[in-house]
Amino acid sequence: MSKAIEIRNYCYKYSDSTVALKDINLSVEHGERVVLIGANGAGKSTLLLAMGGFVKGEGEIIIDGVELKRKNLKKIRTVIGSCLENPDDQLFMPTLFDDIAFGPMNMGCDADEVKKRVEQALATVGLGSMGHKAGHHLSAGQKRAAALATILSMSPSVITLDEPDGSLDPRNRNNITALLKGLEQTLIIATCNMNFAAAIADRAVLIDDGCIAADGVAEEILYDRELMVGYGLEVPGGSG
Amino acid sequence: MHHAHIDKFAYQDSPIHRLDSRVKFIVVMVFTFLVISLPVDSFGILFCYAVWPFAILVIGRIPLKFAFKQVLIVSPFILFLALSYPFYERGLVRTEFGPWNFEISLGWVKCFTISGKFTVTVLALIALVSTTKFSNLLSGLGRLGFPKLLVMQLGFLYRYIFVLIDKAQHILMARSSRRMRSLGVKREVKVAASMAGSLLIRSIDSAEKINIAMQARGFSGTWKSVNEQKFRRGDLLFALVCGAFIMALHFIVRPFLI
Amino acid sequence: MHMLNELLSVPVAAGTLAVAGGGIAFICRKVGKVITSEKVALMGIMGAFVFAAQMVNIPLPGMPGTSGHMVGAVLLAIILGPHAAAIAITSVVMVQCLIFQDGGLLALGCNIINMGLVPCYLGYYVYKLISAGKSGSVRIYVAAMAACLVAIETGAILVPVEALLSGVLSVPFLTFLKTMVAVHLIIGLIEGVITVGVLGYLQQVRGDIFSFGAGGKIRMSKRKVMVTFLIFTVVIGAGLSLLASDKPDGLEWSYADRPDQMDFEPMVSNGDAKIEAVDKFQAEYSPMPDYSIRSSEEVSAAWTSFAGVVGAILTMGFIWGIARIIRSNDKKGFGN
Numbered sequence: 001m002s003k004a005i006e007i008r009n010y011c012y013k014y015s016d017s018t019v020a021l022k023d024i025n026l027s028v029e030h031g032e033r034v035v036l037i038g039a040n041g042a043g044k045s046t047l048l049l050a051m052g053g054f055v056k057g058e059g060e061i062i063i064d065g066v067e068l069k070r071k072n073l074k075k076i077r078t079v080i081g082s083c084l085e086n087p088d089d090q091l092f093m094p095t096l097f098d099d100i101a102f103g104p105m106n107m108g109c110d111a112d113e114v115k116k117r118v119e120q121a122l123a124t125v126g127l128g129s130m131g132h133k134a135g136h137h138l139s140a141g142q143k144r145a146a147a148l149a150t151i152l153s154m155s156p157s158v159i160t161l162d163e164p165d166g167s168l169d170p171r172n173r174n175n176i177t178a179l180l181k182g183l184e185q186t187l188i189i190a191t192c193n194m195n196f197a198a199a200i201a202d203r204a205v206l207i208d209d210g211c212i213a214a215d216g217v218a219e220e221i222l223y224d225r226e227l228m229v230g231y232g233l234e235v236p237g238g239s240g
Numbered sequence: 241m242h243h244a245h246i247d248k249f250a251y252q253d254s255p256i257h258r259l260d261s262r263v264k265f266i267v268v269m270v271f272t273f274l275v276i277s278l279p280v281d282s283f284g285i286l287f288c289y290a291v292w293p294f295a296i297l298v299i300g301r302i303p304l305k306f307a308f309k310q311v312l313i314v315s316p317f318i319l320f321l322a323l324s325y326p327f328y329e330r331g332l333v334r335t336e337f338g339p340w341n342f343e344i345s346l347g348w349v350k351c352f353t354i355s356g357k358f359t360v361t362v363l364a365l366i367a368l369v370s371t372t373k374f375s376n377l378l379s380g381l382g383r384l385g386f387p388k389l390l391v392m393q394l395g396f397l398y399r400y401i402f403v404l405i406d407k408a409q410h411i412l413m414a415r416s417s418r419r420m421r422s423l424g425v426k427r428e429v430k431v432a433a434s435m436a437g438s439l440l441i442r443s444i445d446s447a448e449k450i451n452i453a454m455q456a457r458g459f460s461g462t463w464k465s466v467n468e469q470k471f472r473r474g475d476l477l478f479a480l481v482c483g484a485f486i487m488a489l490h491f492i493v494r495p496f497l498i
Numbered sequence: 499m500h501m502l503n504e505l506l507s508v509p510v511a512a513g514t515l516a517v518a519g520g521g522i523a524f525i526c527r528k529v530g531k532v533i534t535s536e537k538v539a540l541m542g543i544m545g546a547f548v549f550a551a552q553m554v555n556i557p558l559p560g561m562p563g564t565s566g567h568m569v570g571a572v573l574l575a576i577i578l579g580p581h582a583a584a585i586a587i588t589s590v591v592m593v594q595c596l597i598f599q600d601g602g603l604l605a606l607g608c609n610i611i612n613m614g615l616v617p618c619y620l621g622y623y624v625y626k627l628i629s630a631g632k633s634g635s636v637r638i639y640v641a642a643m644a645a646c647l648v649a650i651e652t653g654a655i656l657v658p659v660e661a662l663l664s665g666v667l668s669v670p671f672l673t674f675l676k677t678m679v680a681v682h683l684i685i686g687l688i689e690g691v692i693t694v695g696v697l698g699y700l701q702q703v704r705g706d707i708f709s710f711g712a713g714g715k716i717r718m719s720k721r722k723v724m725v726t727f728l729i730f731t732v733v734i735g736a737g738l739s740l741l742a743s744d745k746p747d748g749l750e751w752s753y754a755d756r757p758d759q760m761d762f763e764p765m766v767s768n769g770d771a772k773i774e775a776v777d778k779f780q781a782e783y784s785p786m787p788d789y790s791i792r793s794s795e796e797v798s799a800a801w802t803s804f805a806g807v808v809g810a811i812l813t814m815g816f817i818w819g820i821a822r823i824i825r826s827n828d829k830k831g832f833g834n
Contacts, residue, residue, distance in 0.1 A: 054452050074458065082456040088403050089449035092539070094375035094395040106458035132373065136402035137251070154457060247597065272603050277508045280666070284803035287810035294814045298821045314599045318502055321669070328668045338804030350668060354504050361503045365599050374597065387526030389533070393589040396542025397549075401593065404543070404550035412553065433695020436551045436568060440577075440696060441704055443547040450539040459535045493806065 002065035004030045004158050004186040005051065012050055012057030020046045021057060022210045028186060028203075030157070035197040035218065036190040038207035039232045044190035045085065047207065048160045051188065052082040064157045078107060081151030085162040087143035088135070096122075096138070096146055097131035103154040121153040125179060141172030145179065152183075160188040165196040198222050198236035206231060249302050249370040256300035256371045260475040261380030267482045268368040272361045274490055281349050284337070286356040288493055292485060293363035300371040307370070311362045318358045325351040374398050376469060400446075407442060411435050500594070501609050501657055503602030507664035514607030514660065521615055522588050529581050537582065544574055545586040549593075554692075568692040569685070571613065572621035572646045576697070580622035587614035608660050612653040621649030639694045646690035647683075654682035 005028040012021040021043050028034055036044040049055045053068050053076050061068040064079040081103075084090045093099040100118045109117065122128050125145040130138070138146060144164060151159055164180070165173050177199050180187060191197050197204060201218040208231050214221050221227065225235050250257075256264075275289050297307050326347035335344050369377070375395070382391040415431060503511070533541075548570035555567045574583035591609045594600040601609045628641035658674040661667045667674060 049452070052452075052456055054455070074460075077456055077458050082452070084449055084453055084456075086446075086449065088400075089446055090453045092396065092399055092450050092453060092542070094378060094398050095373070098375060098395075102454075102459070103457035105464040106460065132251070132375075134247075134373075134375065135399050150457065269603060272503060273508055273511070276503050276506065276511065276604055284807045287807045291810050291813050291817075295817050298817050301825075310599055317500065318504060321502075321505070325668045328670070338808075347668065354666075357504050358502065361602055361604075362599055365595075365603055369596055369599070377596065387523050387530070389526040389530045390522060390585060390589060392538065393542055393545060393585055394592060396539075397545040397589050397593050398597070400543050400546035401549045404546045405553065408550035408553045429691050429695055432554050433692050434699050435554045436692060437696045437699030437703065439550055439554070440547055440573075440700065443543045443550075444540065444704075447540040447543040448536075450543065451536045454535050454539060496806070 002062070004028045004032065004064055005188070006060075006062040007051075008060040010050065010057055010059030010061060012046060012055055020210055021050065024059070024212060026205065026212065026215070028158075028188070030186055031184060032203055033180070033187045033201050034189070034203045034205060035201040036188065036205050036207055037192070037194070037197055037222075037233060038213075040192070042207045043210040044207055045162050046210075048082065048162055048188065048190055051158075051160055052080055053077070054082070078154060079156050080158045080160065081154055081156035083147050083151050083159065083161040083164065085166060087140075087147040090147035090150055091135050091138075091143060094134060095131070096127070096133050096135075096149075099146065100131075100149050100153045103150060107154060117153045117155070121149040124152055124182075125149045126175075141168060141175065144168060144172070144176055148176075148179065156185065158186045158188065159183070160190075162190050163192065164189060165191055165193050194222055194228070194234055194236040206233075247370070247374060249300075249306065250373045252301055252371075254300045254371065255474070256296055256367075258474065259371075259478050260469050260471050261372045261376045262384055262469075263471070263475045263479050264368050264372055265377065265380055265384070267479065267486075268364050271364050271482075271486060274486060275357055275360050275364075278353075278357065278494075280353055281346075283349065283353045283356055285489075285494060286353065286360055288489055290360050290363070292482070293360060293367045296367035296371065297363065300367065302367070302370045307363060307366050310366055311359055314362060315355075315358065318355065322351040322354045322358075325354070379469060403446075404439070404443060408439055411439060500601035501605040501612060501660060503604045505657075505661040505664060505666050506605055506608065507666060510660055510664040511604040511607065514611060515604070516607070518588075518607040518610035518615065522585065522610065525581050525584055529585065541578060541582045541586050544578060544583075545590050545593075548574065548587065548590050568689050569613070569617070569650065571617035572625065572642065572649050572689065573693045573696060575618040575622035576625055576642065576645075576693075580618045583622070584615055584618040587618055590614075608656070612656045612660075616653050616656065617649035620652055621645040624648045638697065642693050642697055643690035646693050647686040650682050650686035650689055651679060654678045654685075 005026065007024050007026040010021060010024040011019070013019050024047065036047060038044050046055060050057055051061060051063065051068075053061075053073050063076055066072055066075050066079055068076055091099050093102060097118055100121050101114050104114045104117045118131065119128075122131055125148055127142060127145055127149065130142065130146075135143070148159075148161070148164070161180075164176055168176065173193075173196060177196065180189070180200055187200075189197075189200065198218065201222075204214075204216065204218040204221040205212055206214040206221060206227070213231060214224075214227060223235050228235050271289075271292060275286070278285065278289075297304060326345055329345065329347035329350065331346050332343045333346050333349070335342060335349070372380075375398075378391050378395055378398075381394075382388065412435075415435065419431075506514075551570050552567045571583065571587050574586055577583075578586065588610050591601065591614055592606065595603060595606055595609070622645070625638075625641045625645035628644055629638040655675065655678065658667070658671060658678055661674065662671045
């Protein structure tokens, strides 16, 4: 069986030829929960965008057996769901229902199927009765959950999330942690919050200056004080 | 910042809220046309027309205070114009109203009528939008034949005005927290232009992100939507009642009063 | 400046709605064929930007307590190109009407024309004409300034013209026109200054943004644009002149004395059913029939009108009372 994600020798340069990602090699098994950690600007978000096929670099990316190529883009987007950093960018339709229905509808599902998927996604993220709400009627925590639901309704096998814990209070962060841990999909999560990373991940990948600096079992990497502090990070717990 | 108050009443529930948005939209449109077609001295009959928006607001459980406040907010321009009538048409006319018999200048009659028309039509509009979720209104407009691109555009607008107004308010706060005195015209303009410019750049950046979010969910340029509203018996009943009311006013009451 | 329902007659409202609706439908069809998802998102958010940018105000010199803000049509036309900008501004005008009740439902047609179509297209072509495609020079600032002034003034002049066609004005047309022109001179200047400022800021910070608009895929060929523009002008012109002739003078004087009686006797009566029908239509919809208030001999009119008002107020009281009773019985509802 194919791996969930297989990245080989991937490089990406910005249009001004600044190197953003250098020689990335990464392979992720199905069902793994991986956190990408690293300082601001290390290349975490770019790597997530690369997996979704939104930036085009050199090298090979294979998601769930589908090679990332221009002609495969449509197919790729049914197997990998990308959740952006700012939920306001993710939720662009007048109501939550429309937003969650957007993906399935573009996949060509019929009306009943779309409705079923929306209801299921809403129930999974615990917003069961909120389908008719508009974006500006949702709280920050609800927006995060809703953004995730827009991806879940497409039932991808891999989900990438960019800072899903951003600007959330502890309670909402715990909610989203529990929510993510309950999912069976492969998760790739970029975050700067090591407590969150420790709570959620099986595996941690440390990215620095566009390269993978460390890759291994989450507990070993996250609690390696020397390694973490060396890359401008911190270990979970303590001062937070 | 909390913006939900602007359209919170549209999210209530009442028999009016449950109606098909197309029916409500068309009825309000016809109603407005008829009010506007009233002659300029027909102050009295406006009260009869006012019954309709009033009934919708009351049945739809929209607080009248909210509705009238909204009318006041949008009224400055029309008030300004209406109040200019008495200056231009000073000729006195004898007017009789029930037991009263008095002279009043034509300008004032027109002034009252035009403000009255304004109040009635704006109330009707408020009755429509505060009993209809904007998304339902949009899907209704779409099915009434409005261009898809425009409906989609309106949807985006409804979603993002509140987001961007927040950003604008933050920028404004940042300006006022640092501006201790008037800076002079040239500087003020420069500051305002930079603020608008940075707002613009942020908007463009979000547009790029939204584009990614849309593509991530398989958007290929054609807009699809699930049709949730159905034309039901209640809608037919509403249309008939409103139609009967409007027709009765127009063909039976109106010839008497005008 | 938003046009209002009350300044329009039914034919003018209907005519402008038709022109605006037709124009927008045409533009949407054209643009919809070539639009990319990138443009869709950009257009959508640009409309919202215009909303937010209107909150950024600058205090007016010499007039303490007042402040001006930008309208944004010309800026959008420069960045997005006129077609996409026209759609974006149209949606802004519609949202202003439907969510904030700014400008009436029937006046939507006028508002879309005055504040959307005319400023976007006129502003864009004035800008193109003067800037002549040379970026980075003082020339584009002059071009933007001129575009704003022309666009805003033209839109403003249309307001009294539409009101004149409707015949609802009691303020003399020229006074209204002069006031609008004077006020919008200031508004246009502010618009121009801020637009130029924003363009300058953009060139400093993100020069690439300029490449979005005029180019891109939305643009039709130059000839097509000119033809479209021409057709559009002709349609508007023809529409407006039709509306103007909608009130033929010959018919009007015939019932000048009793304008609002359904059963009046036209002085000029030739028994032609068509003319009668027109007369009747005129009597009913005539925007401002030459005015006369009923003479005092019609006592009954005073009482019917009184009865109408009292009846209406009683009805409203009745509805309100019933609703109160129902609501107090039905506590589980959404109370307010």
